[in-house]
Amino acid sequence: MKVSLTANGSQVAAEVADRTLLVHFLRDEAGLSATNVGCDTSSCGACTVLLNGRSVKSCTVLAAQADGCDVVTVEGLAADGDELHPVQRAFRAEHALQCGFCTPGMVMATVSLLAENPAPTEDEVRAALEGNLCRCTGYHNIVRAVLAAAAERSLR
Amino acid sequence: MIPAPFRYQRAGSVDEAIELAVSGGEDAKFLAGGHSLLPLMKLRLAVPEILIDIGRLGELSYIRDHGSHVAVGALTSHDQVARSALLAQQVPLLAHAAGQVGDPQVRHRGTIGGSLAHADPAADLPAVMLAVDAILVTRGPSGGREIPAADFFRDLFETALRPGELLAEIRIPKPQASGWSFQKFTKRAIDWAIVGVAVQGDSVALINMGPTPLRARAVERALASGSQPRQAAAYAAEESSPPDDLNGGRGYREHLARVLVARALEESRSRS
Numbered sequence: 001m002k003v004s005l006t007a008n009g010s011q012v013a014a015e016v017a018d019r020t021l022l023v024h025f026l027r028d029e030a031g032l033s034a035t036n037v038g039c040d041t042s043s044c045g046a047c048t049v050l051l052n053g054r055s056v057k058s059c060t061v062l063a064a065q066a067d068g069c070d071v072v073t074v075e076g077l078a079a080d081g082d083e084l085h086p087v088q089r090a091f092r093a094e095h096a097l098q099c100g101f102c103t104p105g106m107v108m109a110t111v112s113l114l115a116e117n118p119a120p121t122e123d124e125v126r127a128a129l130e131g132n133l134c135r136c137t138g139y140h141n142i143v144r145a146v147l148a149a150a151a152e153r154s155l156r
Numbered sequence: 157m158i159p160a161p162f163r164y165q166r167a168g169s170v171d172e173a174i175e176l177a178v179s180g181g182e183d184a185k186f187l188a189g190g191h192s193l194l195p196l197m198k199l200r201l202a203v204p205e206i207l208i209d210i211g212r213l214g215e216l217s218y219i220r221d222h223g224s225h226v227a228v229g230a231l232t233s234h235d236q237v238a239r240s241a242l243l244a245q246q247v248p249l250l251a252h253a254a255g256q257v258g259d260p261q262v263r264h265r266g267t268i269g270g271s272l273a274h275a276d277p278a279a280d281l282p283a284v285m286l287a288v289d290a291i292l293v294t295r296g297p298s299g300g301r302e303i304p305a306a307d308f309f310r311d312l313f314e315t316a317l318r319p320g321e322l323l324a325e326i327r328i329p330k331p332q333a334s335g336w337s338f339q340k341f342t343k344r345a346i347d348w349a350i351v352g353v354a355v356q357g358d359s360v361a362l363i364n365m366g367p368t369p370l371r372a373r374a375v376e377r378a379l380a381s382g383s384q385p386r387q388a389a390a391y392a393a394e395e396s397s398p399p400d401d402l403n404g405g406r407g408y409r410e411h412l413a414r415v416l417v418a419r420a421l422e423e424s425r426s427r428s
Contacts, residue, residue, distance in 0.1 A: 001164060017161070018161070018162060018163055018164035018207075019158055019159045019160070019161055019162060019164075020158075021158060024158070040157045040198070041157075041195055041198070041199075042191065042194075042195055042258075042261075042262065043346055045259070045261060048261055051264075054235075054264045055260060055261045055264060056261050056264055056265050057261045057262070057265075060190060060191055060194050060195060060265070061190065061194075061265065062164065062187075062190065062194070062207075062209075064164045064166070064209065065187075065190065065209060065211060067166075109260065109261065112260065112264075113260070127345075128260055130259045130260075130344075130345035130346060131258065131259025131260055131261045131262065131345075131346050132259075
């Protein structure tokens with residue numbers, strides 16, 4: 001079937017098999033390979049992207065279900081590709097990544113959280129990221145980064 | 157992992173969805189948020205040949221006050237249920253439990269109707285439906301039915317839904333007794349319950365203690381005859397048949413049920 005969607009502001013259309021998953025559409029058809037496939041069972045959250053503004057696990061969404069929708073991946077956060085998004089800056093400043101595999105998903109889950117709750121408490125941050133696993137167990141710095149990003153946003 | 161090949165069809169209305177399901181027959185399944193069905197299809201534990209996407213039927217996404225009950229459209233997401241001020245006030249057990257399903261990403265996509273129609277005995281919301289005596293309203297090729305939750309869950313992943321019949325609405329009577337509690341025991345937040353309990357007043361329903369969600373009738377009888385929560389909870393595993401799997405053996409689950417029912421009854425009483 002033909003799937004047409006907006007990925008990071010650009011229109012992407014491709015003829016794909018009905019069973020194509022959104023994450024494979026993004027990586028293979030849209031050329032957006034920053035979104036990782038981790039567990040592939042909707043547990044780890046590495047494949048988290050925004051679908052119409054809300055975080056979803058793109059390994060558990062069919063490309064067909066996203067037809068006509070607006071998708072944002074971690075590549076779409078930095079304006080013009082050079083200035084990092086505040087959440088990306090906070091992850092770098094707080095050393096919130098080790099191997100980096102979970103990072104695209106962590107960042108997108110954080111963007112979704114801060115859109116819903118601009119000033120979360122530490123407990124709220126931990127609850128909001130419960131669907132994202134870091135195999136390096138770097139959670140403390142990730143939580144610090146989310147809180148720092150929220151604080152930076154509130155100053156602006 | 158990708159699912160086995162299937163044909164994808166998108167329904168533009170409830171009537172069209174039912175027509176597609178009737179013509180698809182046994183090979184067709186409805187797809188709502190997909191967060192129960194797609195993982196099973198990726199594991200090839202479910203291999204439907206036709207998926208009928210009902211996810212965009214906005215007419216089935218709502219939460220409405222109907223006086224004696226609250227009506228929730230089957231395609232309302234867990235996130236919407238969890239954030240509903242109406243449900244938080246009228247049926248706080250459901251709002252709270254919906255906020256415990258999976259994780260934020262799952263709650264953004266997963267729907268209340270999808271979870272119930274899928275009928276996984278380890279899922280959170282089927283037991284909540286039993287505890288609140290919900291009525292599940294269907295639409296099908298020969299009209300609609302109103303099915304009490306107690307008659308809806310038939311077996312492992314099996315419901316009273318007939319071929320071509322769509323779960324359209326969930327009606328929850330506004331509870332008379334105010335106390336409620338929802339307890340679930342998991343290894344990680346995102347996991348299915350090893351065992352869970354939903355309590356509304358003196359109604360007690362168990363998650364993952366058999367092939368369907370079930371009422372803990374022995375506990376309810378004990379409460380009705382005046383037992384205190386801890387005494388009544390001792391009967392939590394009676395009439396159950398919990399699975400024996402990597403997450404826990406039968407005896408462990410029976411123990412968990414007794415512990416969680418005791419906690420749930422005490423929390424429920426503290427709220428009433």
